[in-house]
Amino acid sequence: MKKSMLALAALTAFTGAASAQSSVTIWGIVDAVYAIGNGSIADRTRLHNSGYNSSRLGFRGIEDMGGGSKAGFWLEAGVNNDDGSGAATNTNNQTSGAPGGAGNAITAGLSGGQGLTFNRRSTVSWGGGWGELRLGRDYTPHFWNHTVYDPFGTNGVGTSQTLNGATGHQGGPTTVRASNSIAYLYGMGFNGNSLGPGNGFHAFVQMYRGENASGAANSNDGNGFSMRLGYDAGPLSVAFANGSTKYAVNGKVTTTGIGGSYNLGVAKVQALWNKDKISGGKTGTGTLIGANVPMGTNEIRLSFSNYKTELATGAADGKANKFALGYVSNLSKRTALYATYARVSNSGTANQALNASVTAAGGSSTGMDFGVRHAF
Numbered sequence: 443m444k445k446s447m448l449a450l451a452a453l454t455a456f457t458g459a460a461s462a463q464s465s466v467t468i469w470g471i472v473d474a475v476y477a478i479g480n481g482s483i484a485d486r487t488r489l490h491n492s493g494y495n496s497s498r499l500g501f502r503g504i505e506d507m508g509g510g511s512k513a514g515f516w517l518e519a520g521v522n523n524d525d526g527s528g529a530a531t532n533t534n535n536q537t538s539g540a541p542g543g544a545g546n547a548i549t550a551g552l553s554g555g556q557g558l559t560f561n562r563r564s565t566v567s568w569g570g571g572w573g574e575l576r577l578g579r580d581y582t583p584h585f586w587n588h589t590v591y592d593p594f595g596t597n598g599v600g601t602s603q604t605l606n607g608a609t610g611h612q613g614g615p616t617t618v619r620a621s622n623s624i625a626y627l628y629g630m631g632f633n634g635n636s637l638g639p640g641n642g643f644h645a646f647v648q649m650y651r652g653e654n655a656s657g658a659a660n661s662n663d664g665n666g667f668s669m670r671l672g673y674d675a676g677p678l679s680v681a682f683a684n685g686s687t688k689y690a691v692n693g694k695v696t697t698t699g700i701g702g703s704y705n706l707g708v709a710k711v712q713a714l715w716n717k718d719k720i721s722g723g724k725t726g727t728g729t730l731i732g733a734n735v736p737m738g739t740n741e742i743r744l745s746f747s748n749y750k751t752e753l754a755t756g757a758a759d760g761k762a763n764k765f766a767l768g769y770v771s772n773l774s775k776r777t778a779l780y781a782t783y784a785r786v787s788n789s790g791t792a793n794q795a796l797n798a799s800v801t802a803a804g805g806s807s808t809g810m811d812f813g814v815r816h817a818f
Contacts, residue, residue: 473496475489475491476812479795480796482806484799495815496597497522498520502515510571512570512633513566514568516567516633528561530559532621534663536690572628576623582666586636587701587714590703599782602747603747607749607751623648644672648667651665693720698716700715709736713731727750730746744765744766760792761789767783779814781810786806796808797811
């Protein structure tokens with residue numbers, strides 16, 4: 443009897459502690475896409491993932507600390523549902539090669555075949571009316587303009603050349619996310635997705651470290667700073683972003699972007715300008731114009747984007763122009779069918795290709811996505 447009473451007391455204490463905290467949300471997205479890519483050298487057809495939204499598994503929660511203070515966490519893992527693997531991660535914002543070298547700059551330094559990692563985001567936060575202090579692996583502020591002002595949200599074959607060109611030439615590992623970061627956010631929902639609250643001024647300022655030994659030749663490798671300042675009011679949204687990362691191999695990579703959108707009711711029009719620069723080397727400039735057009739519960743998406751790289755002397759290195767058109771059929775709030783067509787035309791030394799196809803410098807490439815997305 444005494445043992446039973448002790449067990450009951452322990453259970454009561456445990457459940458009482460659990461109920462004192464806010465509930466933890468388990469959520470995710472599973473997105474499968476039949477992707478077709480055609481290039482002047484090689485075509486490719488495959489079942490892939492994340493053609494409309496990135497496939498992921500997430501856990502998040504908030505605890506009310508009293509007095510207006512809150513604590514929160516966010517753990518989000520990328521999922522490759524086409525083969526069941528987890529997405530790879532980068533621990534120190536560094537790459538052994540130059541941005542624009544072999545492979546994709548975003549994935550440079552990442553090893554494939556990893557198990558499930560919280561590569562997309564792994565943060566803990568504390569905040570209140572004064573804002574939010576966030577620590578861990580997170581998106582870089584200078585990335586957000588790419589996804590906020592791209593009708594395709596930087597997913598699938600429709601993703602703008604403004605981002606695709608940067609990842610292939612200038613960007614480096616911190617184009618999208620940075621590890622070992624400390625950030626301050628103002629005017630956003632606590633422990634949110636960093637897109638802003640949709641009303642008034644908001645800011646996202648971040649510092650991240652490569653965590654190398656001081657005094658070493660690579661002591662600053664992977665260190666960086668990023669910021670995004672935005673203003674949302676009714677149908678209008680505008681934002682300025684700037685970020686820079688130091689690399690031992692190529693010096694400092696700097697990104698500057700300005701974007702905006704306006705909801706006309708019949709369509710939301712969007713525009714973006716972005717410039718990437720490697721100190722003492724190449725620069726790359728990208729632009730985008732596009733729109734999301736609602737059709738009842740469904741949507742048409744279209745955009746035109748480009749990315750041009752130049753040598754330090756100003757001589758043209760290459761340019762890629764891209765047109766994308768897509769349709770999304772929302773079967774419910776959680777499930778959607780989608781189709782996207784895109785074509786990229788290269789000039790000079792540019793050889794951008796779609797859906798993992800291969801095209802020659804100055805050639806063209808086309809791609810199509812047919813997919814289904816389910817959120818839970």
